[in-house]
Amino acid sequence: MRLLIVEDEKRLALSLAKGLTAEGYAVDVVHDGADGLHRATEGTYDLVILDIMLPGMNGYRVCSALRAAGNDVPILMLTAKDGEYDEAEGLDTGADDYLTKPFSYVVLVARVKALLRRRAAAPSPVHRIGELRIDTAARRVVREGAAGSTEVALTAKEFAVLEQLVLRPGQVVSKAEILEHVWDFAYEGDPNIVEVYVSTLRRKLGAPLIKTVRGAGYRLEAPR
Numbered sequence: 001m002r003l004l005i006v007e008d009e010k011r012l013a014l015s016l017a018k019g020l021t022a023e024g025y026a027v028d029v030v031h032d033g034a035d036g037l038h039r040a041t042e043g044t045y046d047l048v049i050l051d052i053m054l055p056g057m058n059g060y061r062v063c064s065a066l067r068a069a070g071n072d073v074p075i076l077m078l079t080a081k082d083g084e085y086d087e088a089e090g091l092d093t094g095a096d097d098y099l100t101k102p103f104s105y106v107v108l109v110a111r112v113k114a115l116l117r118r119r120a121a122a123p124s125p126v127h128r129i130g131e132l133r134i135d136t137a138a139r140r141v142v143r144e145g146a147a148g149s150t151e152v153a154l155t156a157k158e159f160a161v162l163e164q165l166v167l168r169p170g171q172v173v174s175k176a177e178i179l180e181h182v183w184d185f186a187y188e189g190d191p192n193i194v195e196v197y198v199s200t201l202r203r204k205l206g207a208p209l210i211k212t213v214r215g216a217g218y219r220l221e222a223p224r
Helices: 010-022 033-042 059-068 084-092 105-121 156-166 175-183 193-205
Strands: 002-006 026-030 047-051 075-079 097-100 126-129 132-135 140-145 148-152 210-213 217-220
Touching: 002 010, 002 033, 010 026, 010 105, 026 033, 033 047, 033 059, 047 059, 047 105, 059 075, 075 105, 097 105, 156 175, 156 193, 156 217, 175 193, 175 217, 193 210
Parallel strands: 002 026, 002 047, 047 075, 075 097
Antiparallel strands: 126 132, 132 140, 140 148, 210 217
């Protein structure tokens, strides 16, 4: 397991690196936000420990940039600030956990191990259906063929409808379930809106991909 520590307090960063190395992890350390973003983007890490108050580029921006690029590495945020607003802001940018300084090293190690266990147990966000590669983390669909790869442009709602089917391949997903997850339970518009989006997805991705199960819903099937 390789960890990245992005922390401008050099004494703390060194102490954390030394302790986590003793726990059996490979640890890299950088001291500012821009370097942290570059390392996290270019390297392969299992977890990032990210301070919020960093020179050049703060932790919120680093986290947000990683998530916008489709990087789903677990992020444990550290900050000397305290308060519900700061925690909410950190989690809203895509952080997985939050620890306020000063903290117990034992607690930090426990949080790190919990995040790594969660990542190991989580299913891969990349699904392959026929010639399509569907990445639910990056929210991208790529068609792979002999001539190369081409991204299929989907709107946020189109992808959300597709995701409901992708997460349950071969199973029937009802129109009501799609409405509840994509438009929420309070939606009072025309329920036929689901049919409109399914029709659009068939046009963009290929008609055989989504089967209509009369009276029940829709099923995603890999083309033969």
